[in-house]
Amino acid sequence: MHSKGQSFIKGAAILGIAALISKLLGAVYRIPYQNITGDVGLAVYNKVYPIYSMLLIIATAGFPIAISKMVSERLALGDKRGAKRIFRISAYILSMTGILFFIILYFGSDLLAVLMGNQQLSIAIKSVSFALLIVPLMAAIRGYYQGHQYMVPTAYSQIVEQIVRVITILVLSYWFIKNDYGVYYAGAGAVFGAFSGAIFAFAVLLLFWKKTNRMTDEIFLSHGQVEIQQFSQQPVVGIIKKILYYSIPIALGSLILPLFGVVDSFSVSNLLQALGFEKNQSEYWFGIYTRGQPLVQFTAFFATSLSLALVPSISEASARKNHQLIQERTDLALRLTLLIGLPASVGLAVIAEPANILLYENNVGTKTLAILAFTSMFSTLGITSSGILQGIGQVILPARNLFIGVIIKLVLNLILIRTFGIDGAALATVSAYAVATFLNLIAVNQYTGIKIGFLNFFVKPTIATLMMGAIVWIAKEFLELAISPFIPKERLLMAVVSIVSVSLGIIVFAFSLFIFGAITKKDLINTPKVGKKLITFTERLRILKD
Incomplete structure (x- = not known):
């Protein structure tokens, strides 16, 4: 056995x-x-x-x-x-x-x-x-x-x-x-x-x-x-x-x-052509719109990793009918996911222009990319909350909620693309994921009885994220002015700007989380694999709170 x-x-x-x-x-x-x-x-x-x-x-x-x-x-x-x-x-x-x-x-x-x-x-x-x-x-x-x-x-x-x-x-x-x-x-x-x-x-x-x-x-x-x-x-x-x-x-x-992608495949270009765009123009703007997908998927990659690590432990607690452990691990999974998705969304939105030039050679569609960045927050929370619901045996609810999101995506595409062009498709995507994730969180609360603390779950991470966003923006603006005379190639310049700005942002965000108590020693103890190493590191820096 x-x-x-x-x-x-x-x-x-x-x-x-x-x-x-x-x-x-x-x-x-x-x-x-x-x-x-x-x-x-x-x-x-x-x-x-x-x-x-x-x-x-x-x-x-x-x-x-x-x-x-x-x-x-x-x-x-x-x-x-x-x-x-x-x-x-x-x-x-x-x-x-x-x-x-x-x-x-x-x-x-x-x-x-x-x-x-x-x-x-x-x-x-x-x-x-x-x-x-x-x-x-x-x-x-x-x-x-x-x-x-x-x-x-x-x-x-x-x-x-x-x-x-x-x-x-x-x-x-x-x-x-x-x-x-x-x-x-x-x-x-x-x-x-x-x-x-x-x-x-x-x-x-x-x-x-x-x-x-x-x-x-x-x-x-x-x-x-x-x-x-x-x-x-x-x-x-x-x-x-x-x-x-x-x-x-x-x-x-x-x-x-995949229905999210199918909705876009059959609606976005047709709606743009209805607004007067030529066929090739509509395809061009559809391509611009999908530039953000790899960046959002990359963020979701980390959320999936976290989900794979934490959700089995929630399933184990559910099998033992240990409701307190279910609540503790659910709370930890959701908070850690938010601490990935929220700064990723804000950070990507702030550096949307240099990232766009670095990856795709020009800054066309920067606003669309900045809007799509906020999909990261909702998609990561959606992945983890779906895993939690599946872990406690509620396998139908995540699919139902995502289907509602697909319907909202289709309806909002029809409305928002006519008003905002390709930016409307991005707004529709963010809104659809937000609704699906919100419905998941309601179900998680209903079936686990988890009490989501407003201060620890929303306020402290938001303060840390805003501090990070401010530092990233200041670093981005300063670096573009300071080093552009020395790096004439635009993509190389944007690579330096993006890497340095994001690195500073990560450091500021991580320290802010520990200083404000958004992550505590108890959280690290309950985190699989890396928790003990992080405790040792943060205790040396004297920033870990009990």
Whole structure:
């Protein structure tokens, strides 16, 4: 039992690390991609990929978890043949679903492109559709391995998939631009990365399959188990029903987030064209609008890391029905998340112009980027609060709240883009995430009974953030004046300004948190992994309060 528990924990950790690496790679590649293709190229990618993501989630989301659960149940009963039968049925269903959605996406590409306001997007939609022929089958294989609590193949394949995908995006987009094929072919090459990444990931899974299939009894079955046969001939319909029972709720929950991108894909350019923008102009401004996504995702990356560390401990406390511990850990998770999201939002808003020039070569859309910066605060709190609700068994509420956010996003796009142009799309995004997060926090309060202290939760972090924002702004303005004569290259100048300003801001913010007592010794004691080291460091500086 001990080894099994350790194996599960180790496997979960491996999957968590793989997911974080994939998210990090997925957050940063868009910056060099925009530098290669420009903002219209960025728009092509960011309009097409959410549609693929949505169909992929409908086809596969929840299946790996459902398959792993059913496979592990069969193996626990010694029914190895039944476990393999579940895999075969699942693989068939997913393969057929993938082929169906490939046909829909490939042959419906012209119609979808017209609905998005640009017929030239058709080639990119066709390009990304090929991934649907492979990725669903991969979901079945990953679920089968996870059912054996063997997470390494899934983790390795995820990392390989993302690395190959990013390489494909950058190499093909560069080749198409260099050879004068234009941004739409460059975008098609970029989204083709979903297929090339899947090919290599599938190859990794097959290598593991070949290696482990010969010794499956030793690796997968517990010592002393005797294989039995009576479960192996469950009716196919019964197996399919059970798979769908487990997978559909997860798929619905996973589907919501990509819908934000789908709403933008079908509404923003069309609304801009209705205001009188030319087609290429509308795509250009859509690309400008999506410049902020990597920066917001990068912040969310840290919130996801925190969520992975803290939410399992909340689940553990919930299983023990230790309500006081649930409240303490929930309070800590939310406060630490706010201490990431709030300064990230304000800091990014303050340095929006130098960051824009540094990353994207010019300052076009700086105001849009500054508005989108505040998505960081709400998205990070949304990620953590969703994890908390899932940890205490309320898995439907976060999906429901995000769906409400999607509806608000669509309505506000229709209203605000007409009034404020592309800035309206950014305002709609921030507002939608704010509402979804606020609903999550109400639910967290309702189901955990947590008492959110206004002083510690809002006032102290806000004071520290305002101090940080002021220092960052002063440093930014001073540095631009003081060192611009010595650094003639604008991007290099903005790199120095951004790095120095942000570094000063982080130091001021961190010290302010401890000086004002926004973070106490008790908080650090309850923080996994890094808490003890931080206690030692801050006690040496004599800034830690009890």
